[in-house]
Amino acid sequence: MAYLGNAELVAAVSNAGGLGILGTGYSPPAWIKEQIDLTRLLTDRPFGVNIMLRSPSAKEAIDLVKEEGVPVVTLGGGDPSEHLEGLKSSQSHAVPVVADPETAAKLAKLGADAVIAEGTEAGGHIGRLTTMTLVPQISAAVSIPVIAAGGIASGSGLVAAMALGASGIQMGTRFVCSEECIAHRGFKERIIQSDGQDAIEIGRTIGRPIRCLANRLTEAFLEAERRGASLEEFFTGKLYVGVIEGDLENGFLMAGQCAGLIKETKPAQDIVREVITEAESIFQRLSRDWNRGWNE
């Protein structure tokens, strides 16, 4: 949620009973500080900050969130091992994003407070295993809480994730289509139109797999990837061009396959409430079916 998960969206999610997470991407610490301050003006509920470890200022950002006593710090885009101890000794809970059970087990041992198990159907940087096969493996590998991510945009995903062993869920793409999200209207519209099949994977062969909506840019990327050409030019500002400026053909539109489940833009509060209400009713239906099933 780089560029998109800002203070306003974070506060809206936290105020609705979720845990909003600030997406910091490659942003400088000064911007992160400003957004943390703003979040605290807009909500007095807990929130989180996501640190992108690939960012050159990741270390400074981690120092900042520790000083600020940010309740939850999620860590992605690199190896968080060296940061866990420090976060643990501060007031922050360290929650790395993981895509395989071995890494989850290693980070749990190093002091992670929870892990986000992110399936390959997620938007942005991804692993190989799908949520359905990843979450049970990670749940079996660690005793800390597991948050399921990837492919979840509704109450059915919440109940499924809990069945697979998760204690909660993380949603990204679903919140792009929230009214509070500053994503370009055209990007939101493309997610709503998508059935998820155009949320394709690029960069697998160079070891940097990313899921985003297919467009002229991903076509050029895949073509260059097949040729074995340099891909550096593709990694400079193209996300901003897509998700904020709304150039739907020449920018990256990071989104997950759950785009197929998203039918409209609505307030973040409604999203949180509807996921819970839907989960509740699915759970009631399951209970009915289940009890009936065993009695037949």
Next chain:
Amino acid sequence: MAYLGNAELVAAVSNAGGLGILGTGYSPPAWIKEQIDLTRLLTDRPFGVNIMLRSPSAKEAIDLVKEEGVPVVTLGGGDPSEHLEGLKSSQSHAVPVVADPETAAKLAKLGADAVIAEGTEAGGHIGRLTTMTLVPQISAAVSIPVIAAGGIASGSGLVAAMALGASGIQMGTRFVCSEECIAHRGFKERIIQSDGQDAIEIGRTIGRPIRCLANRLTEAFLEAERRGASLEEFFTGKLYVGVIEGDLENGFLMAGQCAGLIKETKPAQDIVREVITEAESIFQRLSRDWNRGWNE
């Protein structure tokens, strides 16, 4: 389950309370007839036959299962539209395998009795969407029963699938590692060793995506695929070489990502029972957590 889903395995699954499905692949009708007869000697419970529509004798095979009054006929590897009416007018239930909601809706209208919604984490021929994002979309698109497939090898997958809107599950890879399955011991062992990450996709760029365990053959395939070379040589008998003869480097080892969830070979009956017992206990846990959650 071509070569693997034979009468003995089918009967074992059906006798255990599941619905065993004969995998016919490219086999001639005479073999299929023989296996149906044998299945009926080994069980008096319902069973199914999977027709691979790409097989040159698919039409004959469909005539055969209609004559035989096989209770359930699943259809994959091609467009089943023209066969639905005929199956419907026989005693067979027609159940196409689908990988997107549009196709599911179309086939439901044409008379399919149920659909198997197969996520991309499945073994063998696959679509794009993961089970987590596919099943809710298909469940919303049709009013006939939806069977979830792909990534499911345990009770947690069964409960998750039901939460996503499915009425049941189909498992393939899990039954490869059954004692009754004639798969080569080496292939079973590779599934047990796998964490699912080596169940990779090949053939996507030529429009024939297949998931199988990475080995020398898939490496050569992917290399040829990148070069745009002919891939025909790869499609001649290589599945048999892998799964039956047990040449783990030069044969295709079709398997899904749920390989990561499979820890041992056991009797098919135990597999069926354990999935149900595990689902039952997960459901009890969910009920407890859920009720506690809302009261806190």
